[in-house]
Amino acid sequence: MINRALLPAGGGENMLHFTDITVLERQRACIKWQQEQQQQQQVLQQQQEISYFTELTGVFQQAGFHEGGLSEVVTRSVKPDPGLVDNGWNNDHVVGFGVGPPYNNGSGFELNYGSISRTSSCPPPPVAAVAAATVKGSESVVSDKISYGVGRESSKKRKVDDIQNNSKVDAEEDTRDKRIKGCAEEGESKITEKNNNKNGRNNNTNKNNNSNKESSAGNSKDNSKVTEVQKPDYIHVRARRGQATDSHSLAERVRREKISERMKYLQDLVPGCNKITGKAGMLDEIINYVQSLQRQVEFLSMKLAAVNPRLDFNVDNLFAREAFPACSVNFPTIGMSSDMTNPAYLQFNPAQQQLVTCCGLDMGIDPPDMGFKSTTSSPESIPETFLDSSCFTQAHPPPAWDADLQNPYNVAIDQGRQASFPTQPFTGSIEASNLKMEM
Amino acid sequence: MASKHVIATRHTKSIKNRFASRFLRSLLRMKRSDRFGGSRSNEGVRKRSTHRIKMAAYASMARAVGPSRTWSRALLFKLRNRARIQGVLRKRCLVSKKNKKKRVVRNKVIISREPSRTDTLRKLVPGGDSMDICCLLEETAHYIKCLATQVKVMQSIADQSLL
Numbered sequence: 001m002i003n004r005a006l007l008p009a010g011g012g013e014n015m016l017h018f019t020d021i022t023v024l025e026r027q028r029a030c031i032k033w034q035q036e037q038q039q040q041q042q043v044l045q046q047q048q049e050i051s052y053f054t055e056l057t058g059v060f061q062q063a064g065f066h067e068g069g070l071s072e073v074v075t076r077s078v079k080p081d082p083g084l085v086d087n088g089w090n091n092d093h094v095v096g097f098g099v100g101p102p103y104n105n106g107s108g109f110e111l112n113y114g115s116i117s118r119t120s121s122c123p124p125p126p127v128a129a130v131a132a133a134t135v136k137g138s139e140s141v142v143s144d145k146i147s148y149g150v151g152r153e154s155s156k157k158r159k160v161d162d163i164q165n166n167s168k169v170d171a172e173e174d175t176r177d178k179r180i181k182g183c184a185e186e187g188e189s190k191i192t193e194k195n196n197n198k199n200g201r202n203n204n205t206n207k208n209n210n211s212n213k214e215s216s217a218g219n220s221k222d223n224s225k226v227t228e229v230q231k232p233d234y235i236h237v238r239a240r241r242g243q244a245t246d247s248h249s250l251a252e253r254v255r256r257e258k259i260s261e262r263m264k265y266l267q268d269l270v271p272g273c274n275k276i277t278g279k280a281g282m283l284d285e286i287i288n289y290v291q292s293l294q295r296q297v298e299f300l301s302m303k304l305a306a307v308n309p310r311l312d313f314n315v316d317n318l319f320a321r322e323a324f325p326a327c328s329v330n331f332p333t334i335g336m337s338s339d340m341t342n343p344a345y346l347q348f349n350p351a352q353q354q355l356v357t358c359c360g361l362d363m364g365i366d367p368p369d370m371g372f373k374s375t376t377s378s379p380e381s382i383p384e385t386f387l388d389s390s391c392f393t394q395a396h397p398p399p400a401w402d403a404d405l406q407n408p409y410n411v412a413i414d415q416g417r418q419a420s421f422p423t424q425p426f427t428g429s430i431e432a433s434n435l436k437m438e439m
Numbered sequence: 440m441a442s443k444h445v446i447a448t449r450h451t452k453s454i455k456n457r458f459a460s461r462f463l464r465s466l467l468r469m470k471r472s473d474r475f476g477g478s479r480s481n482e483g484v485r486k487r488s489t490h491r492i493k494m495a496a497y498a499s500m501a502r503a504v505g506p507s508r509t510w511s512r513a514l515l516f517k518l519r520n521r522a523r524i525q526g527v528l529r530k531r532c533l534v535s536k537k538n539k540k541k542r543v544v545r546n547k548v549i550i551s552r553e554p555s556r557t558d559t560l561r562k563l564v565p566g567g568d569s570m571d572i573c574c575l576l577e578e579t580a581h582y583i584k585c586l587a588t589q590v591k592v593m594q595s596i597a598d599q600s601l602l
Contacts, residue, residue, distance in 0.1 A: 255573065262576035269583050283556040286579060290563045293586040300593040301492035304466070305485055307600045 454503050454585065459592045461499035466596075469495065494518070500589050510578045513566020
């Protein structure tokens with residue numbers, strides 16, 4: 001069944017057939033629903049359906065329908081119609097089936113049902129509503145079959161019928177699965193899908209008819225939900241051999257895979273998490289790490305809060321005495337450049353000293369340190385710092401500084417750990433100096 | 440893959456830059472206000488300033504990330520509402536204390552079961568209460584990254600200001 005559902009989708013370059021088929025499918029579902037209500041006119045309607053069926057087969061043959069795969073499936077799952085296998089959906093045989101019912105009521109009907117159900121499950125994944133309709137139809141068909149099954153003589157045929165039912169349910173499920181999976185891609189996936197279908201069918205044949213019915217009803221609802229949720233981005237679900245194929249377990253598997261993927265990512269992020277196996281331990285480690293980071297933030301903010309007043313004090317009182325020795329002590333190796341820049345700052349600071357608030361100044365002092373660090377690592381940018389310092393002495397309007405300052409330090413950024421940081425103190429200092437200017 | 444990596448690093452770098460600039464700006468603002476308000480080195484004042492710096496750090500992180508993430512959105516929302524709520528509470532305090540007490544008692548939620556690990560994580564990650572587990576883990580990953588960046592930047596600022 002499912003091969004039939006899959007193969008047209010896999011080899012379907014022409015989407016027109018799909019739409020045709022879905023329309024046909026919808027019509028068929030409606031007709032089937034009517035059938036159950038009016039069982040007297042079944043023969044006629046079945047003949048109608050057979051006409052549909054012949055159309056369908058035509059369509060399939062147009063769509064490059066694989067005979068080999070079909071015959072395989074049919075031989076595997078459906079015993080009662082070997083003729084179909086031999087002739088590959090010949091119209092003659094179908095007509096023969098259509099004629100069948102008058103001869104022997106019980107079994108003939110069932111066979112017809114079987115064939116019809118197969119055709120209904122044939123088309124590639126239909127719209128959800130249509131699928132739901134088919135589910136309804138199939139349920140009613142099942143019930144009908146049960147009622148017929150009471151009057152049936154041969155238990156073997158009933159069994160065959162059950163198999164057909166189950167396979168039909170499977171087909172529906174699998175069309176859903178396929179929709180979750182997105183578009184069928186390669187032959188490989190088809191093959192795996194085939195295997196799944198085999199497994200699923202075997203599982204389902206073990207169950208009772210009633211339970212199947214219920215599960216199919218439940219699944220249809222949940223499936224539609226899942227497809228609604230997952231429609232925008234297709235998630236590839238590939239059930240391996242021996243794994244359950246019903247939607248619940250598929251969705252659960254997807255969820256678990258997602259979680260484990262994220263866990264892996266987190267494992268890379270959190271240090272010391274590589275050796276821990278098991279999700280609980282990993283979660284513990286993650287929690288600890290987040291807590292430690294938050295505590296670190298708190299500690300650092302405390303440190304900053306403690307540090308800032310001291311800096312204020314320094315800047316307010318001991319600025320001229322301490323700050324510059326500190327500067328020169330920090331960077332004795334630079335020699336010339338430090339000599340050149342210190343006077344610049346000396347010129348700069350007395351001019352501003354009265355106006356400048358503490359915040360402006362200590363931030364103004366920090367940047368040169370950073371600047372020197374970067375210049376020691378990259379000698380090319382030394383002359384540019386000179387330029388900057390000269391800018392400072394001349395007290396040019398800020399916009400020009402911004403461009404000048406940003407460029408060399410952006411060049412120097414990639415070299416160290418503090419790397420991307422130095423640009424920021426400068427912007428801060430520039431703002432501060434802006435403020436000074438305004439004041 | 441390589442290009443992706445480059446983009447990712449650039450992205451984190453830009454986040455780092457944005458966070459650093461915002462944080463420094465807010466620090467400056469704080470200092471200025473402290474300066475003008477008069478700086479006393481009491482224990483209470485220090486505690487308050489610590490809290491303020493911490494909140495500034497979180498806020499600047501959330502602003503740097505922007506509203507694209509759930510945790511940053513939650514954090515921004517909380518920060519935006521914090522001032523309003525505090526103001527309201529203060530007013531209420533001034534108006535009547537009884538009402539507030541009653542309300543607090545009514546709002547108490549008694550949790551009977553032991554909080555699981557996921558719940559702990561939910562509490563740690565801002566806005567984690569309303570996430571499913573997949574989402575929570577994703578947000579946690581991003582949050583951890585951002586926190587690490589934050590810690591790095593704050594560390595460098597602290598080192599620098601200690602010099």
